[in-house]
Amino acid sequence: MQSYGFELRLSLKFGFVCFILIANALAVREARSILLIPSNMAGALAANGDGTVPKTPPTPSPLRSSKYTTTKMRILITGGAGFIGSHLVDRLMEEGTNEVIVADNFFSGTKDNLKRWIGHPNFELIRHDVTEPLLVECDQIYHLACPASPIFYKYNPVKTIKTNVMGTLNMLGLAKRVGARILLTSTSEVYGDPLQHPQTEEYWGNVNPIGVRSCYDEGKRVAETLMFDYHRQHGLEIRIARIFNTYGPRMNIDDGRVVSNFIAQALRGEVMTVQAPGTQTRSFCYVSDMVDGLIKLMGGDNTGPINIGNPGEFTMLELANAVKELIEPSATYKIVENTPDDPRQRKPDITKATKLLGWAPTVSLREGLPLMAEDFAQRLGVSFPLQSPRGPFF
């Protein structure tokens, strides 16, 4: 009797274990089907990573087709209170067919750049830091928010990284939720101190991952990675512009970038500070050309990355001499110490932009410098064209 009892207990235990195992197997199958995870998920992810056709884009929010919603294109511009962003706002507002929302934390931008639109029924300005999530409904996102001048982005490098990584992640999350197309303003700094010249989009760059500029250039490289991962994994419609040095009216007078420094110094009667050795090169794009390029990229079919910049290449000494010739003939310069990791040469190959977007810059440096100087002179309260023995230049 005792042995029967023992066998019964044993078979009950065995039955219980079998039951648990079968139940577990069923639960896993059920969970898979609930979560819609295909059995070949690992393969699918690998295939996506290999650049196979991305998923269908997410459906736009139902709010956008509500009869109470405007028929205008609603465009979010992060960093829209800054230099390039505010010119982009002007252009998109002037089109008359858009509603524009600007989200900016005013770290390097200012409300003053947008004063023309504040109060306009198609315009909204939100004080918002992109490192925090943002809930708005929109059709397109131009994601510019990020300090761009080396002085500003090195001021709080951890914040710069957070802005590039968490900020881009938040904007991608927003784009995914509302089904918006998103454009990232990346930078020629992803090429670092380039060993290929001019730089094509295929070049992977020569970047110091632990240098003082890394918060910006590595930050932008991660932002580009995030854009492509969201594109492959979630089907997001992405656009990436690699912007090369852009200048024009409305830059911060004490922004610290070279064109604004030289013009402000020349107009204030100060000595222009050419950082050693002075033979390093940059290619300068006028802001109206840049805005044209960004809008064409957003409207076109190509994800990018696409270089947008003016291929005219100048040494810093040549730039100082151009400012002297065109802005203030009495201007002088001195050679000062440079900062670490300053790229020695930079010039965009714009074959892709020309072929795929039908875009090319139209404003030369000689035309653009005086236009910028006029704006700076007005803000500094000095007259321009400055009186000189040779008279006005244009």
Ligand SMILES: NC(=O)c1ccc[n+]([C@@H]2O[C@H](COP(=O)([O-])OP(=O)(O)OC[C@H]3O[C@@H](n4cnc5c(N)ncnc54)[C@H](O)[C@@H]3O)[C@@H](O)[C@H]2O)c1
């Ligand atoms: N101007 C150039 O030569 C150049 C070159 C390459 C790339 N870019 C890129 O273009 C974009 C605009 O550059 P810009 O020259 O107009 O610079 P900018 O500094 O004038 O504008 C950047 C704007 O972003 C805002 N911002 C910064 N951090 C933010 C945050 N955490 N949350 C919300 N807003 C924030 C600033 O307040 C500012 O209004 C940047 O993404 C920059 O990296 C510019």
Ligand SMILES: O=C(O)[C@H]1O[C@H](OP(=O)(O)OP(=O)(O)OC[C@H]2O[C@@H](n3ccc(=O)[nH]c3=O)[C@H](O)[C@@H]2O)[C@H](O)[C@@H](O)[C@@H]1O
């Ligand atoms: O276009 C780009 O991709 C990047 O270009 C710039 O970075 P950088 O080229 O270093 O811009 P500047 O600070 O204007 O410096 C340009 C050159 O001028 C020199 N410089 C700068 C300031 C100055 O007073 N004098 C001077 O000679 C620097 O040494 C450097 O060689 C921008 O600041 C970045 O936001 C942007 O992403």
